[in-house]
Amino acid sequence: MKKYKIQKQPFVVPTNDGKLIEEHFGNASIKSDLSIAHMVAPPKWSEPFQTPEFDEFTYIIKGKKQFIVDSEIIVLKAGESIKIKKGARVQYSNPFDEACEYLAVCFPAFSMDLVNREA
Template sequence: MIAALWKPVQRDAGRHYTWGGDNDGWHLLQRHDLSVIAEHVAPGGREQRHHHGHARQFFYIVSGRAVIELAGREVALAAGQGLEIPPGLPHRFSNPFDEAVDFLVVSQPSTRGDRTDD
């Protein structure tokens, strides 16, 4: 178990999934109490509005720009900016821009089984 602490994590095929057509995600850390995902969203990509009953999330933009709809209000984010989303708050990540966006989403606890589409 402790040997895994010294093994770097990277985006690779074994951790990869796709969503919404042209969008990619990589599970960097998958535990029941904490999840870290790297995502790449193509121009025009967006997710379904939803909320989590227990998970608190933090979205951090690595490159590009994005908009997060949060309880009916839009918050624009650029590279180097992040936004916390508390449990129960409806939200939707979108990329209405002409360039792809790369970001990290950290969830505590994991969102597995904790998502309800609105």
């Protein structure tokens, strides 16, 4: 039995806000204890505040992304990364004029049941 798994066709998560989500490992693709997704957030994109029950690591590949973590505004640019611990109240957005490409890793794996998005 092989001790590795290659992902050649990530699951493209359907969205209605213009954001691209390609999950390589996680609950929607190849089952894993953590999730890894390649994402592209379009200009002026944002999502509601949430209080996830997982740690999320984000690495910015291109562009900039804004995070509001427990009311502190943080802006990261290409080459920078952040770990947001589970239980933090956070909002992710791209209020800028160019798309933001990034990788997101969640542990445990991302699940809508664990996001706790605000209305």
